[in-house]
Amino acid sequence: MKKLLFFSLTVILILNYILLPSQVSAYSYGDPGEEQIAEAYKELENHLEQDDWEKAKAVYSSYEKDFNLYFTKTQPDIDMAFETNDKQLLLRSWQAALRLNIERRLHFAEDQFEDYGQAKLLLAKARGTFSVLESLVIEKVGQEKTDEIYVAFDESLKALGNPGLFGIGSKGNDKETFLNNVTYIETELRPLFPIVAELDEGESHLTEENLDLKTGADEIGSSSFWLWFSVGLIVLLGILIIINKRKGKN
Incomplete structure (x- = not known):
């Protein structure tokens, strides 16, 4: 009896260990809660609509460490936006940070490609960030192109394969397909959400007049x-x- 109980507990623990990563990293399509900095953008947008710069600053302060670590190129624009109360500059700079966040998550998903649970979680976070930018992408390039980017996320997920449970129902991965779709996503998003300072530097202000x-x-x-x-x-x-x-x- 004791041996049976011990065996049953062991099986339960093993199953929990195997299934938990999949549950934690499961895709919840349309759920932007996968990435908090993306959720914060919506909060920031609401505060700016109310012209509440104090609360907008508080949102930024909550994620300033992330900006210091990962999105430093956007910080001069964000600082300028708060100094001049420029709503559009602040929103565009945060959008650029979200685009960089997608690239960051996809990069580490590539690094963790052989670790199904981690790669899937990172891909989900990238997709969750993109879902926050979805309405802006539709405005810029239309619904069809937006859908194509979603398809690229879906194909990237499929390309991760699936180890299955104890090897049952396992599917092989396909890194080349994964990389092709990741490259497509990054290539499509990069010009849509540029870093404002870099955009200004790259633009020519020479006209026929001057x-x-x-x-x-x-x-x-x-x-x-x-x-x-x-x-x-x-x-x-x-x-x-x-x-x-x-x-x-x-």
Whole structure:
């Protein structure tokens, strides 16, 4: 009897150990609660709609350590946004941080690819972050493209395979498919949620007006005139020298 009880407890513990990671990291489609910094964005947005900068600052303070560690490139823009009470700059900078968070989660999912439970959890967090940005993605590129990005997440999940229970129902993984879908997700999102400071640095502010293209054209024409004028003088001088030499001979 004792042996049977001991065996039963052992089996229960083993099953809990195996099943718990899958339950914790299970996909809950449409559940952005997988990533707290993504949830915080919605809270931040609500505070800014109420023009409550004090509460908005409190939200940022709660995640400032994350920004210090992972999203440092967005911090100058965020600091500037709070200094100038620029709502759009603050939202765009947080959106850029969420995009970076997706890339971070996907990167570590790649590193943990052979660890099904960890890779699945990290992929779920990336997808949860994307779901918070979903409405913005729809605004920027439309529903069809947004759906395609979701499909890439789904295909990435499938590519992880499944170890099954005691090997029963196991499915092999496919890292190449995983990487292709991850690359697609990152490539599609990067231009949609750029770091504002980097965007400004990369943009050319030169226009036809401040380049003064018309004046430049006039200067080119003027330079051509003087070039041909100089050539003409040299040719004329050469002709005069030849004439003088002939006169001297005569």
